[in-house]
Amino acid sequence: MSAGQAQATPAAPTTEASSKSIPATQKSWRVTGSGDIDKVLKFGDVPVPKLKKGDILVKVQAAALNPVGHKVLKLLPGFIARRAKAHEFEIAGVVVDANGTEFKEGDEIFGAIPVLSVFQNGYGALAQYTAVSAQQAILRPKNVTPTQAAGLSIAGLTAYQGLIDIAKLEAGQSVFINGGSTAVGSFAIQLAKAKGAHVAVSASGKNEQYVRNLGADEFFDYTKAPLHEQLLAADPNPKYHVFLEAVGMNDPTLFVESEKYLAPGGVFLDVGPQGGYLKFFWKVFLQPSWLGGTKRKWKLIALDVKKEYLVAFAKLVEEGKVKPLVDSVFSFEDTLKAYERIKTSRATGKVVVKVDPTAE
Incomplete structure (x- = not known):
């Protein structure tokens, strides 16, 4: 989905919502216990939150779902x-109570609420x-809609933090992205190309054109056959x-064999293991090189939603170098169907x- 032409100015404020019209209760999808999301996520009434210092109250326009959303439950x-x-x-939404922060009522923003914060x-x-913490939200770029902007922050910042902050990717270098059609992988392709890197990508054959359209130079x-x-x-x-392991490792083989395709001094980035934890910890952290351990750096991308990352990422969106990627849009009432798509x-x-x- 095209983000349109780059714009240098933030979205114009709207005056539709104001603090005078904020209700005491609202509709939400609340968690009722531990288990499968289709059994424990329920639609109903909850109070509108009271704000702490540094928070803003946002009238939500759109929310993006994440795999961790159903897995964590x-x-x-x-x-x-x-x-x-x-x-x-x-x-993505509209500020209705700026609560003494740098925002004002009517500002259209996007941002993230970290997993820990939701349950705290x-x-x-x-x-x-x-x-939402005012430090974890910024003005929405004018060239993207709320439904496009809703999904920028977590997958986009995961890719940004991994490639730019941890790996220090530079122009002329080469990067391999496993899981190029995932949300993280899709943003990573665009970020790497914006940095002037050569990008190789893996995905299923049916998604080859999708990742090439994003900028992939090589495809696997x-x-x-096994990727390694x-x-x-x-x-x-x-x-x-x-x-960049954008899928999350179930098997550490890609890292174990990486000396053959990852340069000395190169870094193996991972969004996190997805199973086989004992084997993973032995192969990645414990096995010494003299017992066959891998002589390459493994780094976990532990997402940190920093304002500076949001600002830098939004600038790339404004410039048209990174485009939002929306697979599908569901109504609020159909949230459980949206999770079916995620799963x-x-x-x-x-x-x-x-x-x-x-x-929009």
């Missing part, structure tokens, strides 16, 4: 999960109104400076819930 004990009066972590403070993105179909075998056969020269692991781009039916 199977891991948390029920007494913690039930703290979330509204679930999920990415929003009780409010995430799937509500008509939510509280992971369904044809394909990389060994390709024998890249020069070797990749950065390897297929076939979404290319973000799955978005339109909380305000009038939002």
Whole structure:
């Protein structure tokens, strides 16, 4: 989905919502316990949140869903999960109470509510109104709509933090992205190309044109053979400076074999292991090189929603160098159907819930 032409100015304020019209209660998707999301996420009435110092109250226009949204509810004990009066972590909306921050009522923003904050403070993105830290929100670029902007912050900043902040990717270097059609992978392709890097990508064959349209220079179909075998056969020269595991490792083989395709001094970035934890920790952290351990750096991308990252990423969006990627849009009432789409692991781009039916 095109973001349109780059604009240097922020979105114009709207005066539709004001503090005088804020209700006492609202509709939200709240968490009722631990377990499968289709059983524990319920639609109903909850209070509009009270603000703490440094927070802003936002009338939510759109929320983007994340795989961690349904996975975390199977891991948390029920007494913690039930703290979330509204679930999920990415929003776009309109400020209705600036609460003494740098924002003003009517500002159109996008941002993120970290996972921990949702279960500590009780409010995430799937509500008509939510509280957001002013340090984790910025003005929405004028060249993107609320439904496009809702999905920028978590996947976009994960890719940005990994490639730019941790790996220090430079022009002329090469990067391999495993899972190029995922939300993180899709943003990573665009960021790497914006930096002037050579980009190789893996995805299923049906998504080859999708990732090439984003800027991928080389393509590997992971369904044809184990990916590490394909990389060994390709024998890249020069070797990749950065390897981004955007899917999350179930098997550490890609890292174990990475000396053959990741340059000395290169970094293996990972969004986090997805299983096989004992083998993972042995192969990645514990096995010494003299017992076959891998002589390459492994780095976890532990997302930190910093204002400076949001500002830098939004600038790339304004300039048209990074485009928002929306797989599908669902109504607020159909949030559980939106999670069904997420759980297929076939979404290319973000799955978005339109909380305000009038939002673009």
